[in-house]
Amino acid sequence: MSYTLFDFLQLIGALGIFIFGMKIFSDGLQKVAGSKLRAILKGMTTSRFRGILTGFGATTITQSSTTTTVMVVSFVNAGLITFIESTGVIMGANIGTTVTAWMVSIFGFQMQITPIAVSLIGLFFPFLFFGKEKLRNLAEAMIGFGILFIGLEFIKDAVPNIQENPEMFAFLDSFTGFGFASLLIFVLVGTLLTLITQSSSAATAITLVMLFQGWINFPIAAAMILGENIGTTVTANIAALIGNVHAKRAARFHFIFNAFGVLWMIMLINPFLIGIDYIMQNFIPDVGSMFDDTPEARAAATLGISLFHTTFNILNVLLLFGFVPAIIRFVERIQKEDETSDKAFRLQYISGGLMSSPELSIAQAHKEIELFAKLIEKMHYSFSGLFFKKQKKQEKFLKKIEKREQITDNIELEVSDYLTRISSTTLSDQATRRIRSMHSIVNDLERIGDLYYQMSKTFEDMMDLEVALPKDAIMEISEYLDVILSAIKLMRENMELSNGNVDLESAIELENEINETRDKMKEMHYRRLEQGVYTTQAGVVFLDFITRLEKIGDHIFNVQESLAGRKLKTHSDMIVGR
Numbered sequence: 001m002s003y004t005l006f007d008f009l010q011l012i013g014a015l016g017i018f019i020f021g022m023k024i025f026s027d028g029l030q031k032v033a034g035s036k037l038r039a040i041l042k043g044m045t046t047s048r049f050r051g052i053l054t055g056f057g058a059t060t061i062t063q064s065s066t067t068t069t070v071m072v073v074s075f076v077n078a079g080l081i082t083f084i085e086s087t088g089v090i091m092g093a094n095i096g097t098t099v100t101a102w103m104v105s106i107f108g109f110q111m112q113i114t115p116i117a118v119s120l121i122g123l124f125f126p127f128l129f130f131g132k133e134k135l136r137n138l139a140e141a142m143i144g145f146g147i148l149f150i151g152l153e154f155i156k157d158a159v160p161n162i163q164e165n166p167e168m169f170a171f172l173d174s175f176t177g178f179g180f181a182s183l184l185i186f187v188l189v190g191t192l193l194t195l196i197t198q199s200s201s202a203a204t205a206i207t208l209v210m211l212f213q214g215w216i217n218f219p220i221a222a223a224m225i226l227g228e229n230i231g232t233t234v235t236a237n238i239a240a241l242i243g244n245v246h247a248k249r250a251a252r253f254h255f256i257f258n259a260f261g262v263l264w265m266i267m268l269i270n271p272f273l274i275g276i277d278y279i280m281q282n283f284i285p286d287v288g289s290m291f292d293d294t295p296e297a298r299a300a301a302t303l304g305i306s307l308f309h310t311t312f313n314i315l316n317v318l319l320l321f322g323f324v325p326a327i328i329r330f331v332e333r334i335q336k337e338d339e340t341s342d343k344a345f346r347l348q349y350i351s352g353g354l355m356s357s358p359e360l361s362i363a364q365a366h367k368e369i370e371l372f373a374k375l376i377e378k379m380h381y382s383f384s385g386l387f388f389k390k391q392k393k394q395e396k397f398l399k400k401i402e403k404r405e406q407i408t409d410n411i412e413l414e415v416s417d418y419l420t421r422i423s424s425t426t427l428s429d430q431a432t433r434r435i436r437s438m439h440s441i442v443n444d445l446e447r448i449g450d451l452y453y454q455m456s457k458t459f460e461d462m463m464d465l466e467v468a469l470p471k472d473a474i475m476e477i478s479e480y481l482d483v484i485l486s487a488i489k490l491m492r493e494n495m496e497l498s499n500g501n502v503d504l505e506s507a508i509e510l511e512n513e514i515n516e517t518r519d520k521m522k523e524m525h526y527r528r529l530e531q532g533v534y535t536t537q538a539g540v541v542f543l544d545f546i547t548r549l550e551k552i553g554d555h556i557f558n559v560q561e562s563l564a565g566r567k568l569k570t571h572s573d574m575i576v577g578r
Contacts, residue, residue: 011158018151019202021144027358028141031428032134048324051088052317058089059096068093069236069254076250083331086250087324090257091317097232098310100201101225105208105302107149114153117146133429155209183223183266186216190227200232204309208302218290218301219273225309226262226269233258249335256327261316273308280304361422362434365415366495369438372411372445373492373559379404379452380488384481386459387474394463401456408449415442437562444555444562451548451555458544467538473528476521477542480549483513487556494563507560514553521546 059068072086072093120142127139194203204225211221233255240251265272277290280300288294290301320327382397382404389397419435419442427435462469469477487510494502525546529539561567 007158011155014151014154014158015197015202015206016151017154018148018205019197019199021147021149021151022199022201024144025141025148026144027425028137028139028144031137031358031431032141048085048088048321051085052092052095055089055092055094056096057092059093060099068096069233069251073236073240073247073250076246083246083249083253084328087253087257087328090250090254091321094229094258094313095310095317097200098306098313101204101208101306101309104152104201104205105306114150117149117153121146137428152205152209155205156212183219183269186220186223187227187230187262187266190224191231192227193224194228194231195234200228203228203231208305211305212298212302214293214298217293218277218304219269221301221305222269222273222308223266225305226265226312229258229313230255230262245335249331252331252335253327256331257316257320260320260327261312264319265312265316272312276304276308276311280307358422358425358427358431361418362431362438365418365422365438366434368411368415368418369441369445370492370495372408372415372442373488373495375404375407375411376445376448376452377485377488377492379408379449380481380485383452383456383459384478384485386456387477391463394459398456398460401453405449405453408446412442412446433565437565440562441559444558448552448555451552455545455548458541462541465537467535467541469538469542470528470534472524473534473538473542476524477545477549480514480517480521480546483510483517484549484552484556486510487514487553491556491559491563494560497563502560502564504560504564504566507557511553511557514550518546518550 055068055072069090072089076083076086124139124142124146127135128143130136130139190203190207193206194200197203197206207216207221207224207228210216211218216224233251236254237251240247280290280303281288284300284303288297290297290304379401382400385397386394416439419438423432423435461467487507490503490506490510494507497503522543525539525542528534529536534542
C-alpha cells in the first residue's frame with residue numbers, strides 16, 4: 001500500500017480548503033443578498049407552500065441547508081414564526097440543498113474547472129480593494145466559489161488511487177457484499193460523514209469524488225446521499241437543545257421528516273436507481289449504464305446522483321406534504337411542553353445564543369431591542385400608577401419596577417454579548433454600523449430603566465417619610481409623564497421602521513416639548529417654595545422627579561438618533577432648525 005500519513009493529511013487539507021471556500025462563498029452571497037434575504041424570510045408565515053419556496057430560496061442563497069434549518073430553529077425559538085409555519089421552510093431547505101450537488105457534479109467533474117476557478121479569483125481579487133461595498137461582497141463570493149472548486153480538485157487528487165492501494169479498496173469492498181444490508185451500512189456511513197464534516201455539502205462532495213474515482217458504485221453512493229439527508233438534521237437538533245420547546249419541535253420535525261423519507265426510499269431504491277439510470281442514458285447517449293465501472297460511466301453517475309438527490313427530496317415533499325399535520329401531532333406528543341420551562345424570564349428572540357447568518361442575527365437582535373422598548377413602556381405605566389393608586393397597588397407597582405429593572409440589566413448584558421459575537425464574524429459596512437447603533441440603543445434603554453427604578457425608590461422614601469406633594473404638583477408630573485409617554489411611543493414606532501426611515505422631526509418636537517415642560521415645572525416649583533405651598537423636602541422630591549424624567553427624555557432622543565443613523569450636535573441646534 002503506497003498511501004502514507006502525509007497523503008492522508010493532504011486529503012484533510014483539501015477538504016479544509018473545500019469547506020473554507022464554501023464558507024466564504026456562502027458568506028459573500030448572504031452579504032450580497034442582504035435585505036433581499038430578509039425579504040425572502042418574511043414570506044415564511046403565509047402558507048406551507050410559500051414556506052417551501054422560502055426554504056428553497058434561502059438555502060440557494062446561503063448555499064447551506066444547515067444555515068437555513070438552524071436559522072429556522074432560532075426563529076421558532078424567538079417566536080418570529082410558529083412551529084407549524086417552520087415545517088414548510090424545512091421541506092424547502094431539503095430541496096435547496098441539492099443545488100450544491102448539481103454545482104459540484106457539473107463544474108467539478110464534467111469540465112476542467114480549476115483553470116476557470118483560478119482565473120475567477122484573479123478577475124475578482126482586485127474588487128476586494130474597491131470602495132463600493134457591493135462589489136467587495138460579490139468579489140468575496142466569487143473568490144470563495146473559486147477556492148471551493150480548487151479544494152474539490154485537491155480532494156480528487158488526494159483520494160487514494162485504487163490500483164496503487166488494493167488493500168484499502170478491499171477493506172471498503174468487503175462492506176458492499178451484503179446486499180440490502182450494505183445499503184443500510186452506507187446510509188450510516190453517509191450520516192457519520194456529515195456529522196464529522198458538519199456540512200452536508202462537503203459530505204456530498206466527498207461522496208461524488210469517491211464515486212468518480214471508483215471507490216464506491218452508483219447504489220452505494222445513493223445510500224450515502226440518503227444518510228447525508230439524515231446527518232444534516234443533527235446540527236439543528238444540537239442547536240435546539242438550548243432552545244425552547246417550539247425550537248426543539250422544529251428540529252425534531254426536520255429529523256423525522258427526513259428519516260421517513262429515507263425509510264421509504266431505501267425500500268424502493270433499486271427500481272428507483274434503474275429509473276434514474278434510464279433517464280440519464282437518454283440524456284447522455286453512448287455512455288452506457290451508470291452501474292458500469294468505466295471512467296465515462298462514473299463521470300455520468302455523478303450527474304445521476306445529483307438527479308437522484310433532487311428527485312428524492314422533491315418526491316419526499318410531495319408524498320409527505322399531506323401527512324405534515326400528522327407528523328406535527330406526533331412531534332408534539334414526543335416533545336411535550338414543560339409547564340415551567342418557558343415561564344422564567346429569558347430573551348425572546350436570541351435565547352440560548354442560537355446563531356444564524358450575520359444579517360439574520362442582526363434582525364433577531366433588533367426584534368429583541370423592540371421588546372426591550374416595550375418593557376420600558378411597561379415600566380413607565382407602572383411608575384405613572386404610583387401617583388394615582390391606593391397603597392396596595394402602589395406596593396405592587398414598586399415590586400414590578402424593581403423586577404423589571406433587573407430584567408433590563410440582564411437584557412443589556414445578553415444583547416450586548418450577542419452583538420459582540422456577531423461583530424466577530426465578517427460583516428458588511430452597513431451591518432457594522434447597525435451593530436454599533438444597536439449597542440448604543442441598548443445602553444440608553446438600560447439607563448432609562450435605571451432612572452425609573454431610581455424614581456420609584458424616591459417615591460418609596462416619600463411614602464416612608466410621609467412626604468405629600470400638593471395636587472397641582474401631582475397633576476404637573478402627570479402631564480409631564482404624558483409627554484414622556486408620547487416620546488416612548490414614537491420611539492417604538494420608529495423601531496418598527498426599516499432602512500433608517502425614522503421620523504426624527506417629530507422626535508425633535510417632542511424633545512423640545514419635554515425641555516419646555518421641564519422649565520415650566522421648575523418655575524412652578526420655585527413659586528411653591530417661595531409661597532410655602534410645600535416643604536423643602538417635598539420640593540426636593542418634586543425636583544428629583546422632573547430632573548430624572550428630563551434625563552429619560554434625553555435617552556429616548558439618543559435612541560431616536562441612533563435609529564436614524566445621525567447625531568445632532570445640541571438641543572439648541574434642533575430648536576434653531578425648526
